[in-house]
Amino acid sequence: MKAVQVVGVLITLVQLGSIVGFGLSLHTMAGVVMGTISGGEMGIEMNVEEVGGPGSMELNLSPQNPGFLEATATFEIMILDDLGAPLDADYETVILSPGDSQPVNLRLEISASDIMRIVEGMEASVEVTISLRTLYDLVGITNTIKLEVGETI
Amino acid sequence: MSRRTSAVLSVLFTLVLFVWPLLHAPSQIPEEYFEMISETGVDLNAFIYQIATIGLIASVLTLVKGFVPMTSYIYLLASLSSNAMMLYFNLVTFSVGDFAKFGQVTVTTDIPGGVNTMLLDMRLFIQLAFLAVGLQVIYTVLEFINARKEEAKAGIEASTPPK
Numbered sequence: 510m511k512a513v514q515v516v517g518v519l520i521t522l523v524q525l526g527s528i529v530g531f532g533l534s535l536h537t538m539a540g541v542v543m544g545t546i547s548g549g550e551m552g553i554e555m556n557v558e559e560v561g562g563p564g565s566m567e568l569n570l571s572p573q574n575p576g577f578l579e580a581t582a583t584f585e586i587m588i589l590d591d592l593g594a595p596l597d598a599d600y601e602t603v604i605l606s607p608g609d610s611q612p613v614n615l616r617l618e619i620s621a622s623d624i625m626r627i628v629e630g631m632e633a634s635v636e637v638t639i640s641l642r643t644l645y646d647l648v649g650i651t652n653t654i655k656l657e658v659g660e661t662i
Numbered sequence: 663m664s665r666r667t668s669a670v671l672s673v674l675f676t677l678v679l680f681v682w683p684l685l686h687a688p689s690q691i692p693e694e695y696f697e698m699i700s701e702t703g704v705d706l707n708a709f710i711y712q713i714a715t716i717g718l719i720a721s722v723l724t725l726v727k728g729f730v731p732m733t734s735y736i737y738l739l740a741s742l743s744s745n746a747m748m749l750y751f752n753l754v755t756f757s758v759g760d761f762a763k764f765g766q767v768t769v770t771t772d773i774p775g776g777v778n779t780m781l782l783d784m785r786l787f788i789q790l791a792f793l794a795v796g797l798q799v800i801y802t803v804l805e806f807i808n809a810r811k812e813e814a815k816a817g818i819e820a821s822t823p824p825k
Contacts, residue, residue: 511808512804513801513804513805513808516797516800516801516804517801519797520794520797520798520801523790523793523794523797524794526790527787527790527791527794530786530787530790531784531787634776644786647786648783648784648786648787649782649783650780650781650782650783651780651781651783652778652779652780652781653778653779653780653781654773654776654777654778654779655776655777655778655779656773656775656776657775657776
Protein backbone atom coordinates (compact mmCIF):
# COMPACT_ATOMS: atom_id res chain seq x y z
CA MET A 510 0.00 0.00 0.00
CA LYS A 511 1.32 3.41 -0.97
CA ALA A 512 1.99 6.06 1.69
CA VAL A 513 -0.66 8.33 0.16
CA GLN A 514 -3.26 5.54 0.52
CA VAL A 515 -2.32 4.93 4.16
CA VAL A 516 -2.72 8.65 4.89
CA GLY A 517 -6.07 8.62 3.04
CA VAL A 518 -7.33 5.75 5.22
CA LEU A 519 -6.12 7.56 8.37
CA ILE A 520 -7.97 10.75 7.34
CA THR A 521 -11.18 8.75 6.80
CA LEU A 522 -10.81 7.06 10.21
CA VAL A 523 -10.20 10.36 12.04
CA GLN A 524 -13.14 12.05 10.28
CA LEU A 525 -15.48 9.12 10.89
CA GLY A 526 -14.34 8.92 14.53
CA SER A 527 -15.04 12.64 14.96
CA ILE A 528 -18.54 12.41 13.49
CA VAL A 529 -19.49 9.28 15.46
CA GLY A 530 -17.95 10.62 18.69
CA PHE A 531 -19.67 13.99 18.28
CA GLY A 532 -23.07 12.39 17.60
CA LEU A 533 -22.85 9.89 20.45
CA SER A 534 -21.56 12.35 23.05
CA LEU A 535 -24.15 14.99 22.11
CA HIS A 536 -26.91 12.36 22.28
CA THR A 537 -25.71 11.19 25.71
CA MET A 538 -25.34 14.68 27.17
CA ALA A 539 -28.69 15.91 25.85
CA GLY A 540 -30.32 12.69 27.08
CA VAL A 541 -28.92 13.03 30.62
CA VAL A 542 -29.89 16.73 30.83
CA MET A 543 -33.42 16.05 29.54
CA GLY A 544 -33.67 12.91 31.71
CA THR A 545 -32.66 14.91 34.79
CA ILE A 546 -35.07 17.75 34.13
CA SER A 547 -38.10 15.76 32.97
CA GLY A 548 -37.58 12.35 34.57
CA GLY A 549 -39.03 11.67 37.99
CA GLU A 550 -38.86 13.98 40.95
CA MET A 551 -36.87 17.18 41.04
CA GLY A 552 -37.24 19.92 43.53
CA ILE A 553 -35.60 22.34 45.91
CA GLU A 554 -37.13 22.51 49.33
CA MET A 555 -36.20 24.88 52.14
CA ASN A 556 -37.08 24.05 55.73
CA VAL A 557 -36.80 26.12 58.88
CA GLU A 558 -37.62 24.00 61.94
CA GLU A 559 -38.40 26.85 64.35
CA VAL A 560 -38.53 30.62 64.25
CA GLY A 561 -35.01 31.96 64.85
CA GLY A 562 -33.48 28.51 64.37
CA PRO A 563 -31.25 27.01 61.66
CA GLY A 564 -32.63 25.87 58.35
CA SER A 565 -31.86 23.44 55.59
CA MET A 566 -32.30 23.25 51.86
CA GLU A 567 -32.66 20.00 49.92
CA LEU A 568 -32.28 19.24 46.24
CA ASN A 569 -33.54 15.87 45.04
CA LEU A 570 -32.88 14.66 41.54
CA SER A 571 -33.22 11.40 39.61
CA PRO A 572 -30.78 11.69 36.71
CA GLN A 573 -31.03 9.03 34.02
CA ASN A 574 -28.82 8.23 31.06
CA PRO A 575 -30.74 7.20 27.94
CA GLY A 576 -27.58 7.57 25.80
CA PHE A 577 -25.10 4.99 24.47
CA LEU A 578 -22.04 6.22 26.40
CA GLU A 579 -21.20 6.27 30.09
CA ALA A 580 -21.57 9.71 31.64
CA THR A 581 -20.07 11.21 34.78
CA ALA A 582 -22.47 13.69 36.31
CA THR A 583 -21.62 16.07 39.14
CA PHE A 584 -24.45 17.92 40.86
CA GLU A 585 -23.66 20.81 43.14
CA ILE A 586 -25.81 23.15 45.17
CA MET A 587 -24.49 26.23 46.89
CA ILE A 588 -26.05 29.06 48.82
CA LEU A 589 -24.26 32.39 48.50
CA ASP A 590 -24.54 35.59 50.51
CA ASP A 591 -24.97 39.06 49.00
CA LEU A 592 -21.20 39.30 48.35
CA GLY A 593 -21.11 35.94 46.55
CA ALA A 594 -19.37 34.11 49.41
CA PRO A 595 -20.66 30.54 49.94
CA LEU A 596 -22.65 29.97 53.13
CA ASP A 597 -22.79 26.23 52.52
CA ALA A 598 -22.32 23.83 49.60
CA ASP A 599 -22.93 20.18 48.84
CA TYR A 600 -22.17 18.07 45.81
CA GLU A 601 -22.43 14.51 44.57
CA THR A 602 -20.85 12.76 41.60
CA VAL A 603 -22.53 9.78 39.99
CA ILE A 604 -21.38 7.58 37.13
CA LEU A 605 -24.32 6.80 34.91
CA SER A 606 -23.97 3.76 32.65
CA PRO A 607 -26.15 3.67 29.51
CA GLY A 608 -29.77 3.17 30.62
CA ASP A 609 -28.87 3.76 34.27
CA SER A 610 -30.64 6.02 36.76
CA GLN A 611 -29.50 7.05 40.24
CA PRO A 612 -31.04 9.26 42.91
CA VAL A 613 -29.10 12.32 44.00
CA ASN A 614 -29.92 14.03 47.28
CA LEU A 615 -28.11 17.21 48.21
CA ARG A 616 -28.56 19.09 51.45
CA LEU A 617 -27.48 22.53 52.61
CA GLU A 618 -27.36 23.51 56.26
CA ILE A 619 -28.03 27.19 56.89
CA SER A 620 -27.20 28.62 60.30
CA ALA A 621 -29.75 30.56 62.34
CA SER A 622 -27.78 33.81 61.87
CA ASP A 623 -27.72 33.37 58.08
CA ILE A 624 -31.46 32.61 58.05
CA MET A 625 -31.93 35.83 60.04
CA ARG A 626 -29.83 37.82 57.53
CA ILE A 627 -31.91 36.37 54.64
CA VAL A 628 -35.17 37.23 56.43
CA GLU A 629 -33.86 40.75 57.06
CA GLY A 630 -33.42 41.23 53.32
CA MET A 631 -29.91 39.98 52.45
CA GLU A 632 -29.78 39.25 48.71
CA ALA A 633 -28.72 35.62 48.98
CA SER A 634 -28.75 33.33 45.98
CA VAL A 635 -28.75 29.62 45.27
CA GLU A 636 -26.48 28.18 42.60
CA VAL A 637 -27.22 24.75 41.12
CA THR A 638 -24.54 23.31 38.83
CA ILE A 639 -24.93 20.21 36.68
CA SER A 640 -21.64 19.12 35.14
CA LEU A 641 -21.60 16.27 32.65
CA ARG A 642 -18.60 14.55 31.09
CA THR A 643 -18.76 11.74 28.57
CA LEU A 644 -16.62 10.00 25.92
CA TYR A 645 -13.96 9.08 28.50
CA ASP A 646 -14.40 12.54 30.11
CA LEU A 647 -13.16 14.23 26.93
CA VAL A 648 -16.39 16.07 26.10
CA GLY A 649 -18.54 17.96 28.55
CA ILE A 650 -21.23 20.42 29.37
CA THR A 651 -21.66 22.46 32.54
CA ASN A 652 -24.94 24.15 33.28
CA THR A 653 -25.20 26.61 36.17
CA ILE A 654 -28.49 28.09 37.32
CA LYS A 655 -28.27 30.99 39.75
CA LEU A 656 -31.50 32.01 41.47
CA GLU A 657 -32.27 34.65 44.06
CA VAL A 658 -33.29 32.98 47.32
CA GLY A 659 -36.52 34.98 47.38
CA GLU A 660 -37.49 33.18 44.15
CA THR A 661 -36.47 29.80 45.57
CA ILE A 662 -38.30 29.93 48.91
CA MET B 663 -16.29 12.13 -15.28
CA SER B 664 -13.54 14.67 -15.99
CA ARG B 665 -11.94 16.72 -13.20
CA ARG B 666 -13.53 19.89 -14.59
CA THR B 667 -17.06 18.47 -14.65
CA SER B 668 -16.59 17.05 -11.18
CA ALA B 669 -15.35 20.44 -9.89
CA VAL B 670 -18.27 22.33 -11.46
CA LEU B 671 -20.82 19.86 -10.06
CA SER B 672 -19.20 20.04 -6.63
CA VAL B 673 -19.32 23.87 -6.69
CA LEU B 674 -22.97 23.87 -7.82
CA PHE B 675 -23.82 21.42 -5.03
CA THR B 676 -22.06 23.61 -2.43
CA LEU B 677 -23.64 26.85 -3.69
CA VAL B 678 -27.21 25.56 -4.08
CA LEU B 679 -27.46 23.39 -0.98
CA PHE B 680 -25.11 25.19 1.40
CA VAL B 681 -24.22 28.81 0.58
CA TRP B 682 -27.51 30.04 -0.93
CA PRO B 683 -29.74 28.78 1.95
CA LEU B 684 -27.32 30.26 4.49
CA LEU B 685 -27.26 33.68 2.80
CA HIS B 686 -31.07 33.74 2.72
CA ALA B 687 -31.54 32.35 6.24
CA PRO B 688 -31.19 35.71 8.10
CA SER B 689 -34.11 37.23 6.14
CA GLN B 690 -36.30 34.23 7.00
CA ILE B 691 -35.55 34.18 10.74
CA PRO B 692 -37.83 36.47 12.81
CA GLU B 693 -36.07 39.46 14.41
CA GLU B 694 -37.04 38.37 17.95
CA TYR B 695 -35.09 35.11 17.51
CA PHE B 696 -31.99 37.09 16.55
CA GLU B 697 -32.43 39.29 19.63
CA MET B 698 -33.03 36.25 21.85
CA ILE B 699 -29.89 34.49 20.56
CA SER B 700 -27.76 37.67 20.72
CA GLU B 701 -28.67 37.96 24.43
CA THR B 702 -26.89 34.63 24.97
CA GLY B 703 -23.66 36.15 23.65
CA VAL B 704 -23.81 34.40 20.24
CA ASP B 705 -23.80 36.65 17.15
CA LEU B 706 -25.99 34.48 14.90
CA ASN B 707 -25.79 36.84 11.92
CA ALA B 708 -21.98 36.89 11.96
CA PHE B 709 -21.92 33.10 12.46
CA ILE B 710 -24.16 32.48 9.41
CA TYR B 711 -22.16 34.86 7.19
CA GLN B 712 -18.86 33.32 8.30
CA ILE B 713 -20.05 29.83 7.34
CA ALA B 714 -21.44 31.11 4.00
CA THR B 715 -18.17 32.92 3.25
CA ILE B 716 -16.20 29.75 3.98
CA GLY B 717 -18.52 27.93 1.52
CA LEU B 718 -17.90 30.59 -1.17
CA ILE B 719 -14.11 30.51 -0.74
CA ALA B 720 -14.13 26.68 -0.73
CA SER B 721 -16.16 26.75 -4.00
CA VAL B 722 -13.63 29.05 -5.68
CA LEU B 723 -10.77 26.81 -4.52
CA THR B 724 -12.59 23.71 -5.82
CA LEU B 725 -12.99 25.39 -9.22
CA VAL B 726 -9.31 26.35 -9.32
CA LYS B 727 -8.32 22.76 -8.43
CA GLY B 728 -10.54 21.41 -11.19
CA PHE B 729 -9.17 23.66 -13.91
CA VAL B 730 -5.40 23.61 -13.28
CA PRO B 731 -3.13 20.58 -13.75
CA MET B 732 -2.48 18.52 -10.63
CA THR B 733 1.25 19.09 -11.09
CA SER B 734 1.07 22.89 -10.94
CA TYR B 735 1.99 24.84 -7.82
CA ILE B 736 -1.37 26.64 -8.10
CA TYR B 737 -3.08 23.27 -7.56
CA LEU B 738 -0.90 22.60 -4.50
CA LEU B 739 -1.61 26.08 -3.10
CA ALA B 740 -5.38 25.72 -3.73
CA SER B 741 -5.41 22.28 -2.05
CA LEU B 742 -3.51 23.54 1.01
CA SER B 743 -5.85 26.55 1.18
CA SER B 744 -8.85 24.16 1.06
CA ASN B 745 -7.36 22.28 4.01
CA ALA B 746 -6.93 25.55 5.92
CA MET B 747 -10.55 26.50 5.13
CA MET B 748 -11.73 23.11 6.44
CA LEU B 749 -9.86 23.73 9.71
CA TYR B 750 -11.34 27.23 9.96
CA PHE B 751 -14.83 25.80 9.30
CA ASN B 752 -14.40 23.34 12.18
CA LEU B 753 -13.09 26.04 14.50
CA VAL B 754 -15.99 28.38 13.68
CA THR B 755 -18.64 25.63 13.91
CA PHE B 756 -17.50 24.13 17.22
CA SER B 757 -16.97 27.61 18.70
CA VAL B 758 -20.35 28.93 17.43
CA GLY B 759 -18.86 31.78 15.41
CA ASP B 760 -15.91 32.80 17.56
CA PHE B 761 -12.99 30.61 16.45
CA ALA B 762 -10.72 32.02 19.18
CA LYS B 763 -12.76 30.09 21.77
CA PHE B 764 -11.27 26.83 20.42
CA GLY B 765 -14.35 24.74 21.15
CA GLN B 766 -15.22 26.17 24.56
CA VAL B 767 -18.51 28.02 24.29
CA THR B 768 -20.32 29.85 27.09
CA VAL B 769 -23.99 30.69 26.61
CA THR B 770 -25.69 32.87 29.23
CA THR B 771 -29.46 33.36 29.34
CA ASP B 772 -31.72 35.23 31.73
CA ILE B 773 -34.37 33.07 33.35
CA PRO B 774 -37.17 34.16 35.71
CA GLY B 775 -35.44 35.14 38.97
CA GLY B 776 -31.92 34.36 37.86
CA VAL B 777 -29.32 33.49 35.27
CA ASN B 778 -28.56 30.26 33.42
CA THR B 779 -24.99 29.74 32.22
CA MET B 780 -24.04 26.84 29.96
CA LEU B 781 -20.43 25.94 29.16
CA LEU B 782 -19.87 23.54 26.28
CA ASP B 783 -16.50 21.83 26.06
CA MET B 784 -15.90 20.59 22.51
CA ARG B 785 -12.12 20.94 22.49
CA LEU B 786 -11.68 17.25 21.61
CA PHE B 787 -13.30 17.81 18.21
CA ILE B 788 -11.08 20.83 17.55
CA GLN B 789 -8.03 18.66 18.32
CA LEU B 790 -9.36 15.94 15.99
CA ALA B 791 -9.96 18.59 13.31
CA PHE B 792 -6.31 19.70 13.64
CA LEU B 793 -5.22 16.05 13.33
CA ALA B 794 -7.42 15.46 10.25
CA VAL B 795 -6.25 18.65 8.55
CA GLY B 796 -2.62 17.84 9.37
CA LEU B 797 -3.07 14.45 7.70
CA GLN B 798 -4.83 16.12 4.75
CA VAL B 799 -1.83 18.44 4.28
CA ILE B 800 0.47 15.39 4.20
CA TYR B 801 -1.93 13.69 1.76
CA THR B 802 -2.00 16.78 -0.50
CA VAL B 803 1.79 17.06 -0.58
CA LEU B 804 2.25 13.31 -1.24
CA GLU B 805 -0.39 13.44 -4.00
CA PHE B 806 1.38 16.44 -5.55
CA ILE B 807 4.81 14.74 -5.40
CA ASN B 808 3.33 11.58 -6.99
CA ALA B 809 1.67 13.60 -9.76
CA ARG B 810 4.98 15.38 -10.49
CA LYS B 811 6.82 12.03 -10.55
CA GLU B 812 4.22 10.55 -12.92
CA GLU B 813 4.52 13.60 -15.18
CA ALA B 814 8.33 13.39 -15.22
CA LYS B 815 8.14 9.65 -15.96
CA ALA B 816 5.68 10.23 -18.81
CA GLY B 817 7.92 13.00 -20.16
CA ILE B 818 11.00 10.72 -20.17
CA GLU B 819 9.05 7.90 -21.86
CA ALA B 820 7.72 10.32 -24.51
CA SER B 821 11.17 11.76 -25.24
CA THR B 822 12.92 8.33 -25.43
CA PRO B 823 13.03 7.18 -29.06
CA PRO B 824 11.58 3.69 -29.60
CA LYS B 825 14.23 0.98 -30.05
